[in-house]
Amino acid sequence: MAGGRDRGDLAARQLVFLLPEHLKDASKKKKKSSLLFVKLANPHSGEGATYLIDMCLQQLFEIKVFKEKHHSWFINQSVQSGGLLHFATPMDPLFLLLHYLLKAGKEGKYQPLDQVVVDDTFPDCTLLLRFPELEKSLRHVTEEKEVNSKKYYKYSSEKTLKWLEKKVNQTVVALKANNVNVGARVQSSAYFSGGQVSRDKEEDYVRYAHGLISDYIPKELSDDLSKFLKLPEPPASLTNPPSKKLKLSDEPVEAKEDYTKFNTKDLKTGKKNSKMTAAQKALAKVDKSGMKSIDAFFGAKNKKTGKI
Amino acid sequence: MKNPEEAADGKQRIHLRPGSLRGAAPAKLHLLPCDVLVSRPAPVDRFFTPAVRHDADGLQASFRGRGLRGEEVAVPPGFAGFVMVTEEKGEGLIGKLNFSGDAEDKADEAQEPLERDFDRLIGATGSFSHFTLWGLETVPGPDAKVHRALGWPSLAAAIHAQVPED
Numbered sequence: 001m002a003g004g005r006d007r008g009d010l011a012a013r014q015l016v017f018l019l020p021e022h023l024k025d026a027s028k029k030k031k032k033s034s035l036l037f038v039k040l041a042n043p044h045s046g047e048g049a050t051y052l053i054d055m056c057l058q059q060l061f062e063i064k065v066f067k068e069k070h071h072s073w074f075i076n077q078s079v080q081s082g083g084l085l086h087f088a089t090p091m092d093p094l095f096l097l098l099h100y101l102l103k104a105g106k107e108g109k110y111q112p113l114d115q116v117v118v119d120d121t122f123p124d125c126t127l128l129l130r131f132p133e134l135e136k137s138l139r140h141v142t143e144e145k146e147v148n149s150k151k152y153y154k155y156s157s158e159k160t161l162k163w164l165e166k167k168v169n170q171t172v173v174a175l176k177a178n179n180v181n182v183g184a185r186v187q188s189s190a191y192f193s194g195g196q197v198s199r200d201k202e203e204d205y206v207r208y209a210h211g212l213i214s215d216y217i218p219k220e221l222s223d224d225l226s227k228f229l230k231l232p233e234p235p236a237s238l239t240n241p242p243s244k245k246l247k248l249s250d251e252p253v254e255a256k257e258d259y260t261k262f263n264t265k266d267l268k269t270g271k272k273n274s275k276m277t278a279a280q281k282a283l284a285k286v287d288k289s290g291m292k293s294i295d296a297f298f299g300a301k302n303k304k305t306g307k308i
Numbered sequence: 309m310k311n312p313e314e315a316a317d318g319k320q321r322i323h324l325r326p327g328s329l330r331g332a333a334p335a336k337l338h339l340l341p342c343d344v345l346v347s348r349p350a351p352v353d354r355f356f357t358p359a360v361r362h363d364a365d366g367l368q369a370s371f372r373g374r375g376l377r378g379e380e381v382a383v384p385p386g387f388a389g390f391v392m393v394t395e396e397k398g399e400g401l402i403g404k405l406n407f408s409g410d411a412e413d414k415a416d417e418a419q420e421p422l423e424r425d426f427d428r429l430i431g432a433t434g435s436f437s438h439f440t441l442w443g444l445e446t447v448p449g450p451d452a453k454v455h456r457a458l459g460w461p462s463l464a465a466a467i468h469a470q471v472p473e474d
Contacts, residue, residue: 013394014347014433015391018383018388019387019389023329023388024330033323034422036324037321037323038322064460068454071341072339072340073337073339074352075335076335076352078348078352081345081347082347087461089461089468090465123319124319171467178463180463
């Protein structure tokens with residue numbers, strides 16, 4: 001790259017990626033490409049998201065992007081704006097199939113798998129049908145029957161909730177092992193017995209794990225799972241503070257705020273906006289499309305679990 | 309109506325160039341605690357690297373007159389770091405990805421081929437097992453967000469592991 005033509009922003013964008021180590025060997029045996037980045041439907045939102053598929057090992061990987069404000073990379077003899085770090089982590093492809101089974105399940109009848117996994121917007125979902133192991137795991141979420149040696153499947157909400165409960169349980173184990181801080185509450189040990197603290201903590205772990213799993217299922221199913229796990233509703237007093245009575249007065253109403261402050265704010269806001277250059281705007285657009293921000297993993301869940 | 313670019317985007321595949329992960333040369337990475345608004349070549353070894361000092365307090369450097377404090381961060385176990393670059397659009401892929409005439413390839417032809425004309429390539433140009441994380445005036449420390457992010461792979465492994473049998 002040294003001495004190369006200076007292309008400024010036109011230089012090819014360098015992506016910093018963390019990939020499972022074994023993928024190095026995946027491309028060793030075969031010279032034909034078996035690793036593909038494809039656009040598939042995100043099972044939570046239904047929108048397009050980028051996934052990595054290893055067609056040889058028949059493995060699916062989720063792409064998550066870690067982005068922190070005001071960061072950039074030096075890479076060898078170059079600078080890369082944005083400071084993004086991409087993760088490709090193994091993903092259970094059953095979450096993707098569940099997205100289609102839920103749709104087909106509304107008809108309430110048995111169907112062959114190749115009629116369930118159909119998507120005009122994301123036709124590459126059919127690549128998942130080349131995973132033989134995946135068909136074996138369908139029993140976790142469907143009732144199946146066989147006619148003339150062909151298999152038919154119908155979505156089962158009972159089985160799915162049991163499967164998701166197991167997912168939550170193994171996630172709780174990992175949260176504890178990783179010492180993830182799941183509760184924002186500050187508790188004084190002087191006021192609580194060990195047992196009570198332990199019980200409250202357990203609920204926080206389950207709630208946090210439920211939030212993580214909810215990234216892979218639609219909201220409706222997430223609510224059903226919450227009930228299935230017997231997670232209590234947040235206390236009503238916290239969400240609905242008692243409203244104050246309106247104070248009435250005979251005195252004439254006078255302006256209490258200096259509205260010129262807002263003008264000042266607008267000017268400041270304008271200044272802030274003008275600082276963002278065209279390059280930064282373009283970068284912001286590119287980076288966000290099709291990729292889920294890992295901030296959602298850390299920030300949003302903390303908000304959910306935080307209690308006042 | 310969708311524009312052709314968008315329509316293609318939903319169906320376009322990006323193939324990882326075979327062998328590029330294994331063949332990627334070691335790369336040196338620094339994560340800086342500031343916005344650099346352009347992506348371009350930079351004389352890092354000429355101006356930044358010589359100024360990095362390693363003393364009892366750890367790594368120190370400066371960038372545009374601001375003091376930086378750094379630490380080495382390892383890639384999570386089981387993972388490898390790569391710098392990836394997407395290759396230019398427009399190059400036809402047919403024939404390019406088939407680097408040998410193995411009999412194995414014939415078996416693949418029974419199914420729809422994975423490569424199409426409008427697909428694109430991405431390849432690894434560098435690999436790394438650790439990088440230097442810099443904080444502005446202070447060492448990032450264990451509370452840095454990037455450390456929490458690096459814990460994601462082990463959580464993801466638990467979420468996506470197969471459930472135990474009944």
